[in-house]
Amino acid sequence: MEREVARLGKGAICCGWNYCGLRLAVGFVDGSISIHDSLDSGSSSSASPSSSKWKAHASSVLNVVWAPPECGDAIACICNDGTFSLWEETGEGSKSTDTEHPTWKLCKLFESSGSPVLDLQFGVFSTSLKMVAACSDGYVKVYELLDPLEFNKWQLQAEFQNVLDSVSRFGKVSCSSASIAWNPQRGEGQQCSFVLGFSSDLPQFNSSKIWEFDEAHQRWIPVAELALPGDDSDMVHAVAWAPNIGRPFEVIAVATCKGIAIWHVLLDPESNGRPTTEKVALLPGHDGEVWQLEWDMGGMTLASTGSDGMVRLWQSNINGIWHEHASLDCSGAQS
Numbered sequence: 001m002e003r004e005v006a007r008l009g010k011g012a013i014c015c016g017w018n019y020c021g022l023r024l025a026v027g028f029v030d031g032s033i034s035i036h037d038s039l040d041s042g043s044s045s046s047a048s049p050s051s052s053k054w055k056a057h058a059s060s061v062l063n064v065v066w067a068p069p070e071c072g073d074a075i076a077c078i079c080n081d082g083t084f085s086l087w088e089e090t091g092e093g094s095k096s097t098d099t100e101h102p103t104w105k106l107c108k109l110f111e112s113s114g115s116p117v118l119d120l121q122f123g124v125f126s127t128s129l130k131m132v133a134a135c136s137d138g139y140v141k142v143y144e145l146l147d148p149l150e151f152n153k154w155q156l157q158a159e160f161q162n163v164l165d166s167v168s169r170f171g172k173v174s175c176s177s178a179s180i181a182w183n184p185q186r187g188e189g190q191q192c193s194f195v196l197g198f199s200s201d202l203p204q205f206n207s208s209k210i211w212e213f214d215e216a217h218q219r220w221i222p223v224a225e226l227a228l229p230g231d232d233s234d235m236v237h238a239v240a241w242a243p244n245i246g247r248p249f250e251v252i253a254v255a256t257c258k259g260i261a262i263w264h265v266l267l268d269p270e271s272n273g274r275p276t277t278e279k280v281a282l283l284p285g286h287d288g289e290v291w292q293l294e295w296d297m298g299g300m301t302l303a304s305t306g307s308d309g310m311v312r313l314w315q316s317n318i319n320g321i322w323h324e325h326a327s328l329d330c331s332g333a334q335s
Contacts, residue, residue: 009034016064016075025075027061033077033087035104052103056085068124070148074107076120076131082112084120084133088151107152115139118175118198123182125192130157132194134178138162138205140196142220158220162196162205175200181241183250191215195226195252197236206235208254210265210275224275226254226263234258237290242299250275253302255290259283260304260314262322281322283314301325 008015014027024036034053057079067074067086074088086107110117115137123130129145131154144157177199183192197208207227211220227234234256242251250265262281286306294303302314311328 014061014063016066018066018073020069021073023066023073025064025066027056027064027077029060031055031057031059031061031079033061033064033075033104035089052089054104056087056106057081057083063119065120065122067151068122068129068148070124070129071145071151074151076122078117078120080116082114082116083110084117085109086151086154108154118178119180121180121182121194123192123194130182130192132180132182132196134162134175134180134196134198136175138173138175138198138200138202140211140220160220162198162209164204164209164222164225173200173202173205175205177237179236179239181239181252183241184243193223195239195241195254197226197239197254199235199237203233206233207231208236208239208252210252224265224277226252226261226265226277226279228279231256231258238293238304240293240295240302242295242302243297245298247299251299253293253295255285255293255304257289259285260290260293260302262302262316280320281316283322283324286310286312 008026011028011030012026013029016025026034026036032053033056056077059079059081061077062080063078065076067076072088074086076084076086078084087104088107090103090105115135117133117135120131120133123132129148131143133141135141138161140160140162141156142158143154145154147153175198178196180194180196182194192213193210195208195210198205200206207225209222210224212223214221236254236256238255240253244250248266252263252265254261254263260283261279264278264280265275267275285304286308288307290304290306292305300315304312304314309329313325314322315325316322
């Protein structure tokens with residue numbers, strides 16, 4: 001049984017779900033942000049009220065991303081003027097929708113460098129928090145925060161382009177979208193890594209690549225490319241790295257114009273630390289572009305959304321064959 005958990009209001013164009021606090025952050029075309037608290041399970045109300053709403057930017061908000069719970073209640077806000085900002089809840093004042101007295105404060109504003117940020121994601125590691133941002137010029141910026149309690153003291157750790165060569169020789173690139181997913185594993189000795197793909201006018205930037213931090217040389221290196229020779233130029237619309245609860249390999253989903261590819265990534269001891277990759281399935285996807293991919297907490301079910309207005313759930317059977325488990329259309333009818 002489905003129920004409405006929040007009514008986003010006129011002008012809402014993006015949202016981000018906080019799985020830990022069960023809260024929803026919503027971005028609006030006028031640059032405002034609103035936060036919706038989760039419904040009490042016994043409430044008969046059809047929608048939760050907005051606990052706070054404020055003007056975050058002068059122009060439209062493109063995406064809202066929640067920070068890890070180690071940072072408390074904090075969000076990153078990407079704006080279409082090329083800037084992005086970090087906000088945290090102060091706990092001061094009353095919770096209301098009064099835009100003149102928000103309960104959230106600006107921690108840090110990252111000014112536009114001429115290349116707008118297309119996607120941004122946080123990663124949690126034993127010694128620090130990291131934040132990776134993908135820009136429209138094909139560059140990737142990795143920021144680091146040593147003290148999670150000082151959310152305004154992010155420092156730029158690295159900047160590089162999403163190409164396999166150490167120095168790009170492909171000229172100027174223009175990217176319309178990007179998708180990032182950190183490796184969700186946080187085990188002792190686990191290397192920092194994430195997967196990233198672009199949708200750009202130069203094929204060398206598009207293919208999804210796994211980037212890993214080389215502790216010995218203190219730099220980020222591409223350790224794998226999730227593309228076969230025939231599809232390495234396909235524009236990437238979304239990526240998602242599955243949680244691993246005991247598999248001997250990692251599972252990553254990559255959505256392109258050809259569908260949703262499921263990749264297995266295995267660390268081969270005989271390959272000098274470089275992982276081996278295998279595309280194990282190509283799901284038909286949606287009637288149109290795939291917008292977003294999301295794994296469940298166990299890494300067994302993949303959810304996808306697209307321009308056809310459908311939400312589809314994918315699973316593999318005991319033989320490793322992937323199939324569509326369920327679908328949901330925009331009217332709420334399940335099939």
